[in-house]
């Protein structure tokens with residue numbers, strides 16, 4: 001015990017210099033020392049020149065400065081895309097992929113990681129569960145787009161698009177276009193409207209669908225800055241006095257006939273599209289579709305080809321209305337939606353209006369064609 005006490009006394013007797021003192025605060029001008037250092041002998045100029053050189057290098061050669069190598073997907077193997085023409089042989093790919101190819105793969109600009117394909121566009125197809133619409137949806141899905149189908153199922157059917165159910169790039173919305181809808185999309189393909197005379201002849205809603213529905217979709221296009229394609233019809237030419245009809249022909253339409261809700265409805269829709277184009281800078285395309293036939297057409301569609309086929313299958317006589325001297329331009333549906341036809345035109349076309357007729361056929365030849373095929 002005694003020794004401990006002695007030791008403590010010893011600690012207390014330590015010289016005063018060992019005691020704790022807070023660090024003295026530096027004078028304010030000491031923080032400016034690095035600044036004064038930089039200003040001395042023009043060192044600041046060197047720093048600025050260094051920054052400028054680095055900025056220049058990173059701007060001019062962004063790819064060279066990336067740490068990610070060209071290993072993926074351009075090493076080792078050739079790359080075969082949808083079209084054979086875009087095939088890049090392995091040796092070529094290892095050296096340097098072309099800018100066009102990089103663009104297509106979405107690998108330029110250094111913003112998207114190499115090897116990741118650029119996302120397709122977000123597209124809405126109104127009437128996408130219908131006959132033409134569903135074929136268009138198939139093409140757009142194959143192109144890699146995200147497709148939103150808006151359909152009220154008046155003439156469209158879920159079965160036409162159900163093979164896309166479960167695909168994360170596909171959505172189906174039951175909605176009537178006469179009510180507004182807000183969607184974030186890049187492109188709008190506006191097809192929603194019954195197109196067969198048996199459906200629209202006595203249905204006053206068809207005019208409303210064409211006018212109010214088109215107005216709503218054009219409003220959407222304007223709001224979100226989307227491109228807009230209106231599927232119009234050869235019927236805007238009415239009972240034409242010119243055959244075959246060219247886009248500059250303005251038609252011969254009866255405003256109070258049984259078909260006017262469709263004819264005049266589509267003519268108004270075209271007017272609205274052009275007004276939004278001129279007045280609100282919306283990019284619009286108008287496709288005047290002629291008589292189209294093909295798979296997924298309802299057997300009771302009422303148009304001539306399906307009627308003839310159905311009658312032929314039932315071994316009934318084919319009914320030809322009128323004198324049978326009428327002519328039509330017939331088109332198979334896959335020709336209508338193929339990339340060189342209207343569906344890619346939203347990306348490229350220079351004209352606003354275009355017609356889709358390909359085969360101008362006399363009515364008698366359709367009758368004989370059906371007979372040849374069925375019998």
Ligand SMILES: O=c1ccn([C@@H]2O[C@H](COP(=O)(O)OP(=O)(O)O[C@H]3OC[C@@H](O)[C@H](O)[C@H]3O)[C@@H](O)[C@H]2O)c(=O)[nH]1
Nearest residue numbers: 195196197233234289290291303304307319320321326
């Ligand atoms: O059973 C029939 C059906 C139709 N026809 C006649 O065949 C011709 C073609 O009639 P469709 O009913 O196939 O239709 P249309 O060619 O007049 O219009 C059709 O094609 C263009 C589209 O844009 C329209 O939406 C669509 O209705 C008409 O002259 C019609 O009278 C028959 O002779 N027999």
